[in-house]
Amino acid sequence: xxxxxxNMLKCPIQRACAKRAACLSATAGLPNxxxxxxxxxxxxxxxxxxxxxxxxxxxxVLPVGEPGRQRNKARQLTLQEQILDAQDAxxxxxxxxxxxxxxxxxxAVTAVYRISRLLTSRTGRLRxxxxxxxxxxxxxECLIQTLESKSSELDKLGLENxxxxxxxxxxxxxxxxGAALSVRLIERAKDIQGDLMDAASVExxxxxxxxxxxxxxxxxxxxALHRIARIASTAPYATAGANQQSPDAVLxxxxxxxxxxxxxxxxxxxxxxxxxxxxNTLWALARLRCDIHEMNTLLxxxxxxxxxTAHNAQPKHLATVIWALAVLGHEPRSRLLRxxxxxxxxxxxxxxxxxxxxxLWAYARWTRLAPLNxxxxxxxxxxxxxxxxxxxxxxLTDFTPYQCANLSWxxxxxxxxxxxxxxxxxxxxxxxxxxGLDDTALTHTLWAVGVKGTVIDGAGGSFQxxxxxxxKRALDRGVGRTGxxxxxxxxxxxxVTPREGEADALLDCLLDDGEEALKGKLVQxxxxxxxxxxxxxxxxxxxxxxxxxxxxxxxxxxxxAGKMExxxxxxxxxxxxxxxxxxxxxxxxLTTR
Numbered sequence: 001x002x003x004x005x006x007n008m009l010k011c012p013i014q015r016a017c018a019k020r021a022a023c024l025s026a027t028a029g030l031p032n033x034x035x036x037x038x039x040x041x042x043x044x045x046x047x048x049x050x051x052x053x054x055x056x057x058x059x060x061v062l063p064v065g066e067p068g069r070q071r072n073k074a075r076q077l078t079l080q081e082q083i084l085d086a087q088d089a090x091x092x093x094x095x096x097x098x099x100x101x102x103x104x105x106x107x108a109v110t111a112v113y114r115i116s117r118l119l120t121s122r123t124g125r126l127r128x129x130x131x132x133x134x135x136x137x138x139x140x141e142c143l144i145q146t147l148e149s150k151s152s153e154l155d156k157l158g159l160e161n162x163x164x165x166x167x168x169x170x171x172x173x174x175x176x177x178g179a180a181l182s183v184r185l186i187e188r189a190k191d192i193q194g195d196l197m198d199a200a201s202v203e204x205x206x207x208x209x210x211x212x213x214x215x216x217x218x219x220x221x222x223x224a225l226h227r228i229a230r231i232a233s234t235a236p237y238a239t240a241g242a243n244q245q246s247p248d249a250v251l252x253x254x255x256x257x258x259x260x261x262x263x264x265x266x267x268x269x270x271x272x273x274x275x276x277x278x279x280n281t282l283w284a285l286a287r288l289r290c291d292i293h294e295m296n297t298l299l300x301x302x303x304x305x306x307x308x309t310a311h312n313a314q315p316k317h318l319a320t321v322i323w324a325l326a327v328l329g330h331e332p333r334s335r336l337l338r339x340x341x342x343x344x345x346x347x348x349x350x351x352x353x354x355x356x357x358x359x360l361w362a363y364a365r366w367t368r369l370a371p372l373n374x375x376x377x378x379x380x381x382x383x384x385x386x387x388x389x390x391x392x393x394x395x396l397t398d399f400t401p402y403q404c405a406n407l408s409w410x411x412x413x414x415x416x417x418x419x420x421x422x423x424x425x426x427x428x429x430x431x432x433x434x435x436g437l438d439d440t441a442l443t444h445t446l447w448a449v450g451v452k453g454t455v456i457d458g459a460g461g462s463f464q465x466x467x468x469x470x471x472k473r474a475l476d477r478g479v480g481r482t483g484x485x486x487x488x489x490x491x492x493x494x495x496v497t498p499r500e501g502e503a504d505a506l507l508d509c510l511l512d513d514g515e516e517a518l519k520g521k522l523v524q525x526x527x528x529x530x531x532x533x534x535x536x537x538x539x540x541x542x543x544x545x546x547x548x549x550x551x552x553x554x555x556x557x558x559x560x561a562g563k564m565e566x567x568x569x570x571x572x573x574x575x576x577x578x579x580x581x582x583x584x585x586x587x588x589x590l591t592t593r
Contacts, residue, residue: 076104083107089115089130093139100142105153108146109162115140116165126168135169144171151182152272159183189217196223202231206258213261218269222277222284224262228253229284254290263298270301275309278302279317282324289327299330310339315347319355319362326362334379341380348387353399356392357406360385364413385414393422401433405441412448423452424460431462434469442470443483450490458494467491471502474509484509485527485534492534503541507531511550523554525568532572535579542580551581555589564590 079099086092092115096103103111119131134140147162154162163179170176192212199205205227209216216224232249253259266281273281282302285295306313306321313321322340325332344351344359351359363381392399392407399407404426411418411426418426430437430445437445446466449457457463470487473479479487484506491498498506510523510531532551535541543551555572558564569590576583 072102072104075102076107079103079107080110083111083114086114086118089118089134092118093134093137093143096139096143100139100146103146103150105147105150106158108143108150109154109158109165111143112147112169113161113165116168120168126170131169135171144175148175156183156186159186185215185217188215189220192216192220193223196220196227199227199231202228202253205231206256206262209258209262213258213265216265216269218273218277221262221265221269222273222280225266225284226280228259228262229287233287250288250290254288263295267298267301270298270305273302273305273309275306275313275317275321278306278309279313279320279324282306282328283320286324286327295328299325299328303330303333303336307333307336307339310336310343313343315351315355318343318347319351319358322362323358326365332366332378337379337381341384344380344384344387348391351388351391353392353395353403356388357399357403357410359388360392360410360414360416361406364410367413385416389416389418393418396422396425396429399429401430401436402438402441404429405437405445408448408452409441409444412451418452420454420456423449424457424462427453427457427460427462427466431465434466437466437469439473439478439480439483442466442473443479443486446470446490447486450486450493453494455495458491458496463494463496464499467496467498467502471498471505474505477509477512479506479509481510481521481523482527485530488534489530490534492537495537495539497539497541503535503538504544504547507535507543507547511547511554513550513553522557525558525563525565528554528558529568529571529575532579532581533575536575537578542578548581552585552589555586556592559590559592 079095079102082095083092086095092111096111115134119127119134121127151159151162159179159182163176163183166176166179192208192215195208196205199208205224209224232253270278270281282299285299303325310318310321318340363378363385366378389411396404408423408426408430410416427445427449430441434442446463449463453463467487470479470483474484488503488506488510490496491503510527528551532543535543555564558568572581572586572590573583575581576586
């Protein structure tokens with residue numbers, strides 16, 4: 001039986017203390033005073049000890065932030081050494097009396113286990129009279145209650161030591177049973193973990209949830225979600241490669257009651273999860289992209305837990321957490337961002353290429369979704385971007401072409417400082433395998449070079465290679481409207497004149513009213529303006545009659561819908577002549593109502 005906060009206060013004296021806990025703040029001059037609800041203030045040793053017990057279990061306030069956390073850890077290590085050096089049980093209780101409010105779960109279990117060993121004779125028998133004296137001491141009672149309240153911090157060895165100590169000291173039968181059960185459950189959870197890892201299908205995982213979900217621990221829960229997402233993104237569930245999943249398959253999974261139960265377990269256990277479990281859970285949710293009502297509460301809980309455990313996170317897990325929250329569109333909280341920034345500053349040199357790309361991509365996405373979320377506006381973001389940008393630019397040979405493509409877009413979105421030589425290296429690396437870039441990565445790279453590059457970059461062979469690949473895909477409509485507009489804008493900004501047919505292919509993709517229009521994916525004003533502006537600034541390139549007609553048609557449609565803002569209209573007027581548009585006809589289209 002696990003001891004909840006309610007069980008922890010079953011003792012009548014403890015219940016009374018809880019009711020009067022608020023009164024403790026009024027006795028600042030007597031920090032160790034115990035207040036009984038029906039009696040005058042007492043200052044006996046028992047009263048003082050129980051008062052400290054309440055402070056340790058009810059109202060302890062730990063230092064906040066990384067410096068405070070480090071002080072806590074150092075203090076707990078010191079306490080651990082003192083407990084292990086104690087030569088008798090009374091000395092351990094003296095340590096408890098002096099420092100119980102600073103105990104962690106490991107300190108508490110070590111103290112109880114040490115007492116049990118010190119009360120055991122060389123023949124292995126318990127010295128009963130001395131044991132009865134120690135276990136009846138109120139300080140020992142408080143130690144046990146502290147241990148129960150912090151049992152979630154214990155690993156397998158800690159749980160086993162608690163079980164042995166309870167059995168040896170013959171503590172309350174319920175406590176002994178609970179300690180024994182926790183060890184059996186962790187053994188069972190280990191078996192379940194193996195079954196989850198061996199599951200060959202989503203149904204196998206969901207069957208385990210159905211049959212044994214009631215004994216899932218935090219690791220089982222995060223592993224189950226991770227395994228479901230992993231399987232769902234590979235054949236036969238995937239329809240477009242190993243990194244994409246069938247929407248129908250995901251819909252079936254998210255409608256399954258067993259999956260909903262798994263999400264409820266994750267919510268209930270989130271506050272006990274390590275950063276690894278938080279990372280696995282968030283990765284699964286991001287991969288599945290499921291939009292169900294349980295998600296909001298779960299995301300808030302996981303983000304809060306990530307903030308609390310970021311101080312000891314490995315770069316891989318930290319990057320996964322931030323990436324997943326950005327994918328899911330979760331609004332970043334200041335507490336999490338500050339914790340992440342502090343950890344990044346400590347471990348930036350340990351970030352590998354995928355970790356750097358994921359972190360920078362997440363911050364760039366937050367900036368894109370909410371322009372007010374500039375790196376200067378997100379707590380710690382400016383330092384994170386600067387530090388990780390330096391790491392990336394110093395280790396570009398470790399980045400794949402695809403990672404370089406994502407890196408270029410992130411750096412452009414974040415307006416990070418990039419030296420010309422570094423940008424050229426990123427571009428060369430991305431262009432070394434154009435076929436390995438998906439449509440989004442391809443167009444993002446060209447746009448990013450347009451933002452951060454110069455005319456020299458546009459004239460280089462790497463830019464021309466990627467431009468030719470983008471035009472080729474545009475013929476097959478592999479490139480979207482926004483992507484085509486971004487490429488045209490980049491060409492105009494860098495004064496690049498595309499080869500014959502390349503500009504037309506990109507314009508067809510941008511202005512086509514065929515299949516994309518039938519799907520309701522009409523060209524948006526910003527994309528239209530970027531495309532026209534790009535053509536205006538290309539040497540020797542103007543819009544064909546077909547493209548001019550398409551521009552006027554889309555301008556009229558947007559004006560009638562009230563979507564043509566003044567800034568877009570002004571930009572079109574400024575670009576009209578250079579792009580080959582009749583200013584009079586354009587004005588007529590803009591004033592259409």
